Amino acid sequence: MGNLARFADDGGSSSGVVHALAELPRRTDYRSVPWSDRPGTWKRFWLLCLLLMLISGTFLSACATKEASEEAPTVTVQVGAAENEPIKLEIAADAVLYPRDQAALIPKIAAPISKFYVDRGSPVHAGEVLADLENKDLASAVADNQGGYAQAQAAYQSAVEKAPRDLRIAKEQLDAAQKVYDNRQFLLQQGATSAKDVQDAQIALTQARTQYEAAQQQYDLKAAEGQLSSAKAKTAGAEAQLSYTKIISPINGVVTDRPYYPGEMAPAGSPILTVMDLSQVIARAHIPQQLAAQLKAGDAAEISNPGSKAVSGKVTLVSPALDPNSTTVEVWVQAPNPGEEFKPGSTVHVSMVAQTVPHAIVIPAEALITSSDGVTSVITLDSNNTPHKQKVKTGIRNGNDVQITEGLKGGERVVTVGVFELANEDDPVLAKTKIQVQAPKMPDEDEDE
Helix, strand or coil, X not given: CHHHHHHHHCCCCHHHXXXXXXXXXXXXXXXXXXHHHCCCHHHHHHHHHHHHHHHHHHHHHHHXXXXXXXCCCEEEECEEEXXXXXXXXXXXXXXXXXEEEEEEECCCCCCCEEEECXXXXXXXXXXXXXXXXXXXXXXXXXXXXXXXXXXXXXXXXXXXXXXXXXHHHHXXXXXXXXXXXXXXXXXXXXXXCCHHHHHHXXXXXXXHHHHHHHHHHHHHCHHHHHHHHHHHHHHHHHHHHHHCCEEEXXXXXXXXXXXXXXXXXXXXXXXXXXXXXXXXXXXXXXXXXXXXXXXXXXXXXXXXXXXXXXXXXXXXXXXXXXXXXXXXEEEEEEEECHHHCCCCCCEEEEEEEEEEEEEEEEEEHHXXXXXXXXXXXXXEECCCCCEEEEEEEEEEXXXXXXXXXXXXXXXXXEECCCHHHHHCCCHHHHHXXXXXXXXXXXXXXXXXX
């Protein structure tokens, strides 16, 4: 009984049973003694029964624990819908603003500034005179050349009137000299005149022919025309130099810079006025080559910045060459500039629509699972909230929206929050997983948390 007491003190553990069995009295030889009469036989029997019961209880407890551990887990998720709606492939980038048109007015001649007719911020029109340069010396040169041109015109007019008359007279004199010469030749043959008279008639004929040829040259008026053309060109050059003293705007716009004052002389090559057309602006962005290949002139676009309202525009240029410094492609987006809110030189955000799919299966981006081998899938819930893993193929991605080209038909519920917990489950466990769908939290609830 002392061993049983010790077994009880050990809390009924298997080690206590073994210890009790070890301390039972032993005999050296019990072969001649009946089994039931041997000392400690019944004690050993009952202790063995207790040991077997203890072992079986431990096994059953382990099995129950394993079954409990294999019970299906419960996962709380949020879901979104695979909707049939349009989706756009948008390419966004930062860009620098430029005016639609700009003119830096650089004087063509070196002369002091005489007068400005505009200030910074003044609106101007194409053809409007904005400033004058000193021009007294050029005005004198124009007057001098105009006088020379007038003389050339008069000489040319005189030549035009005189040349036909001189040619007619020279022709009459030549004919008369020819007749005299022919007559004296005849008389010489008859012996009625001397050889000297014939010689004199020949000299007179030669002189008349020379005068006639000179009259023909004058009748061509080439010399007079050349003098007139030279005088005209000199006059035009002087007038052009004088016109350069008037600074005229070539475009409609606004004066954005006027760095000099009247009386100053701008250095060669320096603009004295800058005019910009701010009615429209052009945003120049540098896009990676792969994205720029999807854009073309005419694509819809939008320009925005934090301080102004976004305006709609369009892509006007996709450069055919890469920028050698950044290996990117320059893309221009032109948009109206109402109220001139956009300022040239500032940085803006441009968004360009490269492609639009009017009818697409669209899911939230957080519902998409991408494995290490690049395979994409989603977790869908049927009408019984049973989760299923579905492989899909994706198309356009726009912000939080992803187009599904294969794998979904539209209308399915896809898991968004909790999708990665389900994705890590094996298929047998996933099929037994209990799903608790939670309503999405409102923004104010997130802020409270």
